[in-house]
Amino acid sequence: MVFDGHSDLLYDVTRRRLAGEARVLERHHLDRLRRGGVGGLVLALWYGRGGGQTFWEAVPGAESPARRLELMLSCAQAEFAECPWLAVVRTAEEAEAAAAAGKICAFLGMEGMEGLRGPEDLDRLAALGLRLGMLTWNEENPFAAGAAQDPSKGLTDLGKQMVRRMEDLGIVIDVSHLNERGFWDVMNLAHGPVIASHSNCRALCDVPRNLTDEQLRAVRDSGGTVGLNVYHAFVHRDPAKQTAETLALHAAHMAEVMGVEHVACGFDFCEFMGPPDNEGAAGLEDCGHIPAFFRCLERLGMSQAELAMIGWENLLRIFKGTQ
Numbered sequence: 001m002v003f004d005g006h007s008d009l010l011y012d013v014t015r016r017r018l019a020g021e022a023r024v025l026e027r028h029h030l031d032r033l034r035r036g037g038v039g040g041l042v043l044a045l046w047y048g049r050g051g052g053q054t055f056w057e058a059v060p061g062a063e064s065p066a067r068r069l070e071l072m073l074s075c076a077q078a079e080f081a082e083c084p085w086l087a088v089v090r091t092a093e094e095a096e097a098a099a100a101a102g103k104i105c106a107f108l109g110m111e112g113m114e115g116l117r118g119p120e121d122l123d124r125l126a127a128l129g130l131r132l133g134m135l136t137w138n139e140e141n142p143f144a145a146g147a148a149q150d151p152s153k154g155l156t157d158l159g160k161q162m163v164r165r166m167e168d169l170g171i172v173i174d175v176s177h178l179n180e181r182g183f184w185d186v187m188n189l190a191h192g193p194v195i196a197s198h199s200n201c202r203a204l205c206d207v208p209r210n211l212t213d214e215q216l217r218a219v220r221d222s223g224g225t226v227g228l229n230v231y232h233a234f235v236h237r238d239p240a241k242q243t244a245e246t247l248a249l250h251a252a253h254m255a256e257v258m259g260v261e262h263v264a265c266g267f268d269f270c271e272f273m274g275p276p277d278n279e280g281a282a283g284l285e286d287c288g289h290i291p292a293f294f295r296c297l298e299r300l301g302m303s304q305a306e307l308a309m310i311g312w313e314n315l316l317r318i319f320k321g322t323q
Contacts, residue, residue, distance in 0.1 A: 001037055001038075001039035001040075001099065001311065001312050002036065002037050002038050002039060002040075002265055002290055002294075002311045002312060003038075003039065003040035003041070003095075003264070003265060003311065003312045003315050003316055004038055004040070004041050004042070004265050004266065004267050004269075004287065004290075005042050005195070005197045005198065005225075005227040005264055005265055005266035005315045006042055006044060006109070006111075006176070006197040006198035006227055006229070006266035006267065006268050007041045007042060007043055007044060007267070007268075007269065008044055008046055008111075008268065008269075008270050008273070009025060009029060009041070009043055009272075010043050010044065010045060010046070010072060010075070010076050010079075011046055011054075011072075011270075011272075011273065012024060012028065012029070012272045012273075013025060013075055013076060013079045014047075014055075014071060014072045014075040014076070015055040016028070017075040017078065017079065018055070018059060018071070018075065022078075022082060023079075023082050023083075024079060025079060025083055025086065026082070026083060026085070028272070029272075029287075030085070031288075032286055032287050032288040033104060033287055033288075035287075035288035035291075036286075036287040036288045036289065036290035036291065037290060037291060037311075038104065038287055038290065039099050039104055039105065039312070040095055040098075040099070040104065040105045040106070040107075040312070040316070041104065041105070041106045041107070042106070042107045042108075042109040042131075042132055042197065042266075043076070043106045043107070043108055043109065044109045044110065044111040045069065045072050045073065045076070045108070045109065045110045045111060046111040046112065046137065047065065047068035047069045047071075047072045047112075047115060048065075048111075048112055048114070048137045048138075048139065049068075054273075056068055059071070064115075065114040065115035066115040066116075066117075067115075068115060069115035069116075073128070076108075080106075085102075085103055085104060086103060086104050086105075086106055087101070087103045087104070087105045087106070088105075088106050088107075088108065088129060089105045089106065089107060090107070090129055090131055091319055091320070092316045092317065092319040092320040093320070095107070095316060095319065096316075107129075107131045107132060107319065108128070108129045108130050108131055108132075109130070109131065109132035109133065109134075109174070109197070110125070110130055110132070110133045110134060111134050111137055111177070112134055112135070112136050112137035112139065112141070112146075112177065113133065113134070113135050113136070113141065113143055113162065114136070114137075114139060114141040114142075116162075118158055118161065118162070119161050119162055119164075119165035122162065122165050122166060122169055122171065123165075123169065126169040126170070126171060130171055131170075131171060131172060131319065132171065132172040132174050132195075132197065133166055133171045133172070133173065133174060134174045134175070134176060134177050134178070134197075135155070135159055135162060135163075135178065135182070135186075136177050136178060136182070137177050138177060140153065142156060142158055142159070143155065143156055143158055143159035143162050144156065144159045144178055144179075144182040144185075145178075145179045145181075145182055146177050146178065146179060147177055147178065147179050147208040147209045148208065149179055150179065151179045151180045151181060151208070152181050153179060153181055153182070154181040154182055154184075154185045155182050155185040155186065155189075159182075159185075160185070160189060163186055163189045163190065164189065167190065167191060167192060172193065172194075172195060172318055172319070173186060173190055173194050173195070174194075174195050174196065174197045175187075175194055175195070175196050175219075176195075176196045176197050176198050176199045176209070176227075176266070177209070179208070180208075180215075183215060183218075184218075187218050187222065190222060192222070192223065193222050193223040193224040193225075193318050194218075194219055194222040194224045195219065195224040195225050195226070195227070195264075195315070195318060196211055196215075196219055196224070196225075196226045196227065196266075197227045197264075197266040198227050198228075198229040198231075198266030198267070198268040199211050199226055199227070199229060199234070199266070200228065200229050200234045200235065200247070200250045201213075201216070201250045201253045201254060201257075202215075203253060204236065204246070204249060204250055204253055205233075205234055205235060205236050205237060205250075206237070207233065207234060207237075209229075209234055210234055211226060213257050216254060216257045216258050216262075217257060217258065219258070219262065220257075220258040220259060220262045223318075224262065224318065225262050225263065225264040225314050225315050225317075225318060226254055226258070226262065226263065226264065226266075227264045227265050227266020227267075227315065228247055228250055228251055228254075228263070228264070228265055228266060228267065228310075229247075229266055229267065229268045230244075230247060230267045230268060230269060230280035230281050230284040230293075231268050231270075231278075231279075231280065231281075232279050232280060232281050232282075233277070235247050235250070235281045242281045242282060243281050243282045243283055244281055244282065244283035244284045244289070244292055244293045244296050245283070245296050246281065247281050247284065247293065247296070248293065248296035248297050248299075248300055249300075251263055251297055251300075251302075251310065252297075252300050252302075255302075255306075260302075260306050260309055260310065260314075261309055261314055262314065263309070263310045263314060264310060264314045264315035265290075265310065265311060265315070266315075267280075267284070267287065267290070269284075269286055269287050271285060271286050294307055294311065297310070
């Protein structure tokens with residue numbers, strides 16, 4: 001069973017529900033989730049406009065990030081009410097109970113906080129079930145700068161207040177989209193586990209969204225995890241090596257640098273977003289192919305106990321005792 005620490009399925013839910021569809025997860029995604037052995041997800045609220053290539057351009061009034069966030073929250077809540085097979089949870093214990101009952105469990109996450117005014121907005125979101133948060137997507141906002149921005153810009157004073165409030169509320173801090181200075185600012189502020197939900201290794205693919213070995217060790221020292229990302233451009237610079245086998249090498253490198261107990265899954269499948277350039281690595285085109293990735297890990301010599309740690313146990317551990 002697999003716990004995917006970063007899923008953008010709420011993007012598809014929102015797009016389709018705003019166009020009049022219902023039961024989106026069941027009708028379009030459930031079969032693949034089950035084929036992939038997905039027993040748990042972090043469902044991310046990503047309401048960015050992604051360079052203007054999203055459905056939001058056709059939604060009246062969606063120019064405001066705050067408005068887009070509210071629309072996505074509304075669509076998510078309506079969708080959850082139609083999914084008796086899905087349990088939206090807040091703790092590891094609730095997730096384990098859902099799995100025992102044969103349900104897929106889902107934690108609610110946020111990918112970028114440009115739609116928030118400040119720490120006071122986190123209180124309402126925590127009450128709605130928010131359990132994981134990223135200060136930025138790739139943009140610069142009032143809190144921090146994303147990985148696509150100036151790497152020397154750190155957290156703003158307001159961003160530091162957000163980090164402190166997240167910890168107070170038991171919202172897990174996710175640094176996957178932060179630039180380097182922001183990453184280290186978070187590490188210097190945080191008192192508990194910090195995760196990078198969907199980032200690979202800079203040593204194997206030198207792009208800003210991946211983490212250096214020094215950053216990997218810092219996440220380890222916080223007690224956190226790093227989630228393996230299928231996105232082809234984060235797996236290797238050479239298109240011929242953008243494969244499930246190469247992603248398995250990222251897992252092996254993480255295990256060597258951090259210890260296997262800090263390696264997790266954060267696959268970031270987004271084939272449903274359409275072109276351009278959203279493909280997963282070859283062999284990992286959608287979540288139904290996840291078992292093939294774990295076979296790659298087996299061929300590298302990982303034990304069944306290690307596969308269980310990467311697939312489910314390591315990330316779920318982060319949600320124990322944080323709510």
